[in-house]
Amino acid sequence: MMRKALAGFAAVALVAGTAWFVAPHHAIAQGGGTVEVEVKYNGAADVQVIKVNKDTEQCGKEAKVENVVVGGGKGLANAVASIAGAKGAATAKKATMDQKGCSFHPHVVGMTPGEIDILNSDGILHNIHTYSTANASINKAQPKFKKTMTEKFEKPEFIKVTCDVHSWMLGWIAVMPHPYFGVTNAEGVAKIENAPAGKQTVEVWHEKLGKVTKDVEVKPGATTKVTVEMVKK
Amino acid sequence: MPGWRSPIRAHLLRWLVGPLPAAYRNTPQSGRSSPPRIWTLLRDLFHAVVGRRAGAVSLVLGACLVAAIACAPSEASAQAGDANAGKAVYERKCALCHGSKGDGKGPAAELLDPKPRDFTSGVYKIRTTANKVPSDQDLFRIVTAGMPGTSMPPWDVLPEKDRWNVVAYIKAFAAEKFKEAPKKLDLPKDVSSSEASIKRGKEMFEAIECHKCHGTAGRADGPSRPELKDDWGHPIPPANLTKRWTFRGGASRTDIATRIANGVLGTPMPSFIDSVEKPEDVWHLTNYILSLGPDRPAYATLVTINGTTDAIPDDPNADFWKKAAPNHVPLMAQVIIDPRNFNPAIDLLIVRGAYNDKEIVFHLTWDDPSQTAGDAAKKIAADAVALQFPSKIVPGTERPYFLMGDATDSVYLLRWEGGKASEATANGPGKIKALDGGEITSKTVYDNGQYRVVIRRPLAGKGDERPALQPATFVPVAFHASDGGAGESGAKGSLTSWYYLRLEPPQSNRRFVVPPVVALLTLVAMLLVVRAASRGRN
DSSP: OHHHHHHHHHHHHHHHHHHHHHHHHHTTOSSOEEEEEEEEEOSOOEEEEEEOOSOHHHHOSEEEEEEEOBOGGGBBOSOEEEETTOOOOOOSSOEEEEEETTEEESSEEEEOSEEEEEEEOSOSOEEEEEEOSSSOOOEEEEOTTOOEEEEEEOSOEEEEEEOSSSTTOEEEEEEOSSSOEEEOOTTSEEEEEEEOSEEEEEEEEETTTEEEEEEEEEOTTSEEEEEEEEOOO | OTTOOOOHHHHHHHHHHSOOHHHHHHOTTGGGGSOOHHHHHHHHHHHHHTTTOHHHHHHHHHHHHHHHHHHHHHHHHHSSOOHHHHHHHHHHHTHHHHOTTSSSOOTTGGGOSSOOOOGGGOOOSOOOBSSSSOOHHHHHHHHHHOOTTSSOOOOTTSOHHHHHHHHHHHHHTTTTGGGSOOOBOOOOOOOOOOHHHHHHHHHHHHHTTTHHHHOTTSSSOOTTGGGOBOTTSOBOOOOOTTOGGGOTTOOSHHHHHHHHHHOOTTSSOOBOTTSSSSTTHHHHHHHHHHTTSOSSOOBOSSEEEEEOSSOOOSOTTSHHHHHSOOEEEEOEEOOSSSSOOSSOSOOEEEEEEEEOSSEEEEEEEEEOSSOOOOBTTTTBOOOEEEEEEESSOOSSSOOOOTTTOOSSSOEEEEEEETTEEEEEEESSTTOEEEEOSOOOEEEEEEETTEEEEEEEEESSOOSSSSOOOOTTSEEEEEEEEEOGGGTOBTTBSEEOOOEEEEEEOOOOTHHHHHHHHHHHHHHHHHHHHHHHHHHHHO
16 A cells, blocks of 8 residues: 555656656757747738828828738738747847838837837837836837837836827737747748747737647757637637 | 915925925925025024124024924924825825725716826826836825816815825835836936027927927827827827916926926827937927916906907908907806816917907907817817807896806807807807897918907997997906817807906097196296296395
8 A cells, every 4th residue: 555655656756757857948958949830810800991190101091900910821910929938048139120101010029038129210200108017118209310219128028019199000019038939920820940849838929819828849950830729809 | 386385384494494485396305405594594683683682682593493493393204104194184185086995986087087097007197207106206296286287186285294194105006116216317407498499499399290299389289189098098188388387297397398308107298308319409398388388377357358440350360469468268167067068178268359439359269179160960069169248238247147148138149160150149058049130250260279260240239139349338248168179069168257348448649648748838837936936036
């Protein structure tokens, strides 16, 4: 009886220990793989078109509010796919977000904690108004002569960015705790490069549809494809 | 300084030991650092009195010391408020609007615009700090001075200690946010106002596109105005820069420069300290904004219109009207009958006028950020103003009910709606009857968020329903205004109670002739007397 219990305990401990060993150590595993995440959405696109009453030279006569953008093959654009719970150093390349045609480009920009350059290609007044909770929210004017503004976001979170001068402008800055993330393109595909090999959980975030996760086995030196479906909330 | 009244004791103390109230306003505790006035006072007293009555000196000295000692401790302890003591004051004075939980959802909140502050958010519009955390002085100042243009009154009726305690209690609603220490914002070096500075300010105003929200002339009519929302999603209008007495955070130079540099947290107003060409541009902008309007309007108690023998022009922009004396009439919310209008869009009507022996011409100026001609299908009313007179002007002080009369006493309305003038009689807001066949004309100019309207009417009243306006008498007059673009119409607008209108007869040129002639004759008479007297002596 006693022996059985001991063996049982040992087995449980072994499993738990392995699980513990596997999970965090994947993050620093040698030879990562690429994860190609395809995000599908079964619902309809939600893109509002608004008449523009000012700055039509730069903004055009109509503006789009891209709430949910669905591409060919029901691919969901502007979603952030990442390896949940991974750890890794910040990327060396500084992220940039441009204000062009009175909209934010890209609509969702991913970055690791640090600095981001916010450009004003329009050459008219915009204001960067962030709605953040972990980082200090900012509301800074960026007049025409201020071509670049550098801001710092140190804490991971998804930050909504608006411009009060052009109220339809909406963008997101995804501050990710590690470099293993990608933003889906117009076809709904995101590539996570150098993802830690082994069993991982892919987490997909979308500004309107929330979060979905899916387990995946990342093979070192190879591309692993995974399809994640998001549903209308 | 609007609403900045402190208890007499505080004034006395400040006079004795501190700087002037202007300095006090920004840094309530800074009195300690300036040379204590009490010593110069004592020195002067000593010089004045010593050697005559030493007893008086010691008496005065003693009294001063007692006063200083009695007052000093309360001021010193005032800064660190007691949140528990503040709770009692809060429940009594603040909770009705701000809610007992501090979430800005008190029973009265529904009726207010702007909405009361949600203290649990820890976000404060008015602050002199570089980070998001306001200083205790910032909060104390708002509690004390209130917020012009909002429902927040000045609470200077409360003892100073209570106000500090309330500040401590308010902070406790967002204790987490207040863990960060406030960091003082350093403004660039002050640049005093000059023609060159105002010019530079205007250039910068255009370069950084302040007009997008505040309008080209600063009248809050920028193209982005309809889109503006605060962080809670409530529509929020930009400030009318020509009416700085309505600035939420005060209208002093430092207040304005601080708002430009810092932005207004939780609103669309961004921070500009890093977004002007040179830091001192903040001051040039301040000087320009200060040049856009008066400190506060000199409100009229009597509406005076002068007679003239010249032609009275139709064009609202004519020089003639620039020379005519303005009567600034404040308009109040119509909150007596449904639909009540707690937050009227039009708060000031500038009345000018002129008359001759045949007609009277009114020239009205008011700010309205959206020119609205009205659209019945969309249920949008046209912008409108009206001058109201009793239908029958009788001697004595009795007048019809000011809100468009009542069943027994009617009023006559000289109306302007969406660019057209008309006449009507009314026996109450719901009983308005148009008057046809009058000889009314009007001309309208709408320019950068401001209406300028000329309305012309015969001086004599045609028929029983139109009162004759007699020069050199006191004619009761009241005013109504509504901004269709802001969802106002008819009685849902702003208005005044009865004023008196006085038509001053044209002053003849005799006043320039008669007194000098009298003076000359007097002089001649005096000379004659002197001459006669000196002859008599010889």
